[in-house]
Amino acid sequence: MSRSASHTNAAWRNLFLQFCLLLSLAHAEDFYRLLGISRDAAKKDIKKAYRQKSLEFHPDKNKEEGAAEKFAEINRAYEVLSDEEKRKIYDRHGEEGLKQHEAREAGGGGGGGGFDPFEQFFGFGGGRQRQDQEQRTPSVDVPLKLTLEEIYSGATFEVTYIRQVLCLKWEMCMKTNQECQGPGIRVKRQQIAPGFVQQVQQHDDRCVARGKMWLNNCSECPNKTEAEKIDLTVDVTKGIRDRESITFEGVADEKPGYKAGDLNFVVMEAPHPEYHREGDHLYKTMEIPLVDALTGFSLTLTQLDGTEFTITIDDIIECDETLRVPGKGMPRRSGRGFGDLFITFEVDFPDALSEEQKKALRQTLGAETVDTSRSEL
Template sequence: MGVDYYNVLQVDRNASEDDLKKAYRKLAMKWHPDKNPNNKKDAEAKFKQISEAYEVSFFLFHSISVSKSSLFLINLLMLLQVLSDPQKKAVYDQYGEEGLKGNVPPPDAGGATYFSTGDGPTSFRFNPRSADDIFAEFFGFSRPFGGGGGGGTRFSSSMFGDNIFASFGEAGGGGGAMHHGGGARKAAPIENRLPCSLEDLYKGTTKKMKISREIADVSGKTMPVEEILTIDVKPGWKKGTRITFPEKGNEQPGVTPADLVFIIDEKPHPVFTREGNDLIVTQRISLAEALTGYTVNLTTLDGRRLTIPVTNVIHPEYEEVVPKEGMPLQKDQTKRGNLRIKFKIKFPTRLTSEQKTGVKKLLG
């Protein structure tokens, strides 16, 4: 009984040409030996089986779906393919068309595979091309993962995502984004500011960003789509922190989509400013309060009330430092910077004679 190639590709027998291509792409990427270094032997066998299943299923799809008026052209194309393959040509020269159908055993047929069209009992003998040849037909090269031997172009790790096939052309078309030798040109990153309040950066928050972009299907046609990107802002993030969504730019032939980059920007706060991991607040006090003592009352960025008595004499350069009431540290959110309280002293514009005498007497 022949191999169920549709089952190997995980598609049903009514699969379209596009379904077959998509299935092969997905499974070929999964089982390429260079991507399975710890299980290379089994992966190589699976990879060849998948490639063989694709070629057989693709042949069956066209053989079954074409009209009778097109059979001459199909047979001609098949004959050209046979004549371009030395082994198949030798079989054809020796046994004719019957040899290709398997009715006469061709030479070196030990590795050949049988499959049935489903239209009758006739079995055809099929000698597939190498798996790497089929892979190269799709992707422009046969060793995408940097494996030894062919010196093929490497993929960067960021390319193995949901949109890996978005910029590839049709099989054998040669118009995809990947080129022999140097790889596709990548578009410059698209940068956007992401304004965050100081409270957002103190406590952390989730931002949802709606984007519109052009994506391409396997035929190269583009269409607009909208996506929602989720950004988890972590406590302690600083202005300038970059969040990158790889290849979320527009897709176009011959170009790897641009990365979409959001850059944290800090909104001004009415009470606090930030210096590194420290929070700074400035209090305006009178000269009498500076000399006799002052109590600072503050609401923190997470809503707590702080009461901080200052008993020292406050001079213009004085700072009251409250440990661990600053921003969370980005690398260790169990730790915090300091709260630094600065003061602006309101000096009187004039003193009466009696006030001057009293100050001199007091400070004498």
């Protein structure tokens, strides 16, 4: 290729790079708009805005369409703007430049060079995808004891939860240390022979993130976290199952370098004196007198929401016979209809009958009369 052609290609390449950078910068305010803050917002303002927005759009509190996607975008915005290095890259190169940087970080910093929109748009280089899984603090399970009536009708509970959150100035208590490869992970290099270097991985609680180490006895944030009280609305869906969890994502304790775990309210179904449940169906055992078993009867039952219904039985009921009543069970978890009610009848036989009662029964049932006054030896 001639020198003039090479200069022409370089000129077009530079022009294209400038165009891509302008596009990225035009998009750079999106994260700020998501949190409702200015571009010069301080760290404490970013954290405060994030807490308000995340609670507003949390999928367990906000049931509007698109709330879950908005919640994810808010979390991504906070992840970037709360990290000084990522924020600088985002302000300068936009979200695409940040992705390129993160891809290089995940690949161990290989590839050299800075952000190159030409590679991003045409697929040259591309960077390896992130291999490190983000570590999380332990999730918390809280038992939520519910009556069968509450599960049948659904319920709403206002709950106050106290968790540990990062103090507002926690990032001021970190220093750079390239030996830190993640939370609690430190990799040291030591020369074991001329030309031979060994990497040794050690556990070190002072490492809070890749390239970041905690400063002990830091006055800005001496305990790393502080208590925070949050109000949560726990919505119990009709027909929810025993041991099912109502989850608030990312509401467990915070810790430097970790993503907060989940807070799970685990449904514990309380025993009911009249019904027992299996899936969407209800089961009930009733004792009826012999006369009702033989002649039929009407039965009025009360559902778990207090409404009454009546069933009429004209056939003979055998002992331990089970009657299926469609649509009188629990609400289906999907919201489509109800399960069934199964009633098992236990017939109460009289302890004794007089001779007149026996005779009347034989005549009614058409049985032969047995003379009990004579017996053969």
